Amino acid sequence: MAAEPSVVEVTLESDLKNVEVADELSRRVTTRAGFDEEDRQRIEMAVHESLINAIWHGNKNDASKRVWLKYEIFDDRLEVRVRDQGNGFDPTNIPNPLAEENLLNISGRGIFLIRSFMDDFRVEKLAGGGTEVTMIKRYVSKSKST
Amino acid sequence: MSMKANTRQVDSVTVIDVSGRITLGEGCAQLRQLIRDHLSKGNKNILVNLGDVSYIDSSGIGELVSAYTAVSNQGGQLKLLNLTKKVHDLLQITKLYTVFDVRDDEAEAIGSFAKQAGA
Ligand SMILES: Nc1ncnc2c1ncn2[C@@H]1O[C@H](COP(=O)(O)OP(=O)(O)OP(=O)(O)O)[C@@H](O)[C@H]1O
Ligand SMILES: [Mg+2]
Numbered sequence: 001m002a003a004e005p006s007v008v009e010v011t012l013e014s015d016l017k018n019v020e021v022a023d024e025l026s027r028r029v030t031t032r033a034g035f036d037e038e039d040r041q042r043i044e045m046a047v048h049e050s051l052i053n054a055i056w057h058g059n060k061n062d063a064s065k066r067v068w069l070k071y072e073i074f075d076d077r078l079e080v081r082v083r084d085q086g087n088g089f090d091p092t093n094i095p096n097p098l099a100e101e102n103l104l105n106i107s108g109r110g111i112f113l114i115r116s117f118m119d120d121f122r123v124e125k126l127a128g129g130g131t132e133v134t135m136i137k138r139y140v141s142k143s144k145s146t
Numbered sequence: 147m148s149m150k151a152n153t154r155q156v157d158s159v160t161v162i163d164v165s166g167r168i169t170l171g172e173g174c175a176q177l178r179q180l181i182r183d184h185l186s187k188g189n190k191n192i193l194v195n196l197g198d199v200s201y202i203d204s205s206g207i208g209e210l211v212s213a214y215t216a217v218s219n220q221g222g223q224l225k226l227l228n229l230t231k232k233v234h235d236l237l238q239i240t241k242l243y244t245v246f247d248v249r250d251d252e253a254e255a256i257g258s259f260a261k262q263a264g265a
Pocket of ligand 1: 109
């Protein structure tokens with residue numbers, strides 16, 4: 001029943017210049033997966049934010065560290081994984097950017113945007129070290145028709 | 147690819163026409179410097195035209211907030227003009243749409259500064 005997903009996977013040096021490379025890749029993959037323009041932009045932004053976090057917070061901008069980016073296109077969804085070599089974080093422990101006292105903060109909106117734009121968001125600390133963020137987006141039209 | 151900004155002076159208002167990407171790195175740094183320069187010249191009525199901005203990320207949003215705060219702290223006003231749907235939606239879900247004074251008519255926006263300045 002469940003067919004094997006179609007996979008795109010890249011390894012990136014922790015350099016912010018690679019974020020634009022990933023943006024381009026996200027556009028290609030989401031187009032191929034058949035998402036509409038609005039969802040393509042949302043997925044691109046979610047991956048963009050996650051990648052910056054992996055480079056910046058996870059790998060601390062250390063160019064000797066790597067970020068792994070993996071897209072898996074399933075029949076009913078796209079799964080994106082962003083893995084870094086950092087110590088991870090607790091996503092339930094992040095200040096709410098919509099709270100009155102945080103509204104004018106300069107940062108702290110990335111995870112919130114990812115959560116708003118994707119159907120599922122998980123953070124896992126890997127046994128061998130590093131952190132993996134998983135983001136899932138389902139096809140609205142396909143998931144409704146069974 | 148990256149951000150471009152052109153500045154025009156209309157009456158007492160400095161209009162900054164921004165195009166391209168306001169994202170972490172160059173785009174954000176450029177915008178920050180520009181706002182800083184205008185404030186140091188005493189230009190405190192700033193209208194940022196985002197009509198040709200194709201992409202803003204969380205850092206870009208942060209930069210707009212930071213610009214807003216910097217201008218307000220100097221007793222000035224920063225307003226936004228011509229949001230694309232994408233940018234509009236971003237400001238909406240981050241609740242910043244209510245913080246910024248957002249306009250879609252340039253002449254009207256310019257007038258709104260004059261009124262407040264003369265009051
Ligand atoms: N990959 C990661 N590794 C370690 N910590 C992370 C990672 N991603 C996020 N974090 C932590 O979660 C916090 C919230 O991340 P989020 O992206 O929401 O905001 P930000 O990166 O601080 O600012 P913004 O994204 O708005 O520019 C970060 O400040 C950081 O402490
Ligand atoms: Mg972030």
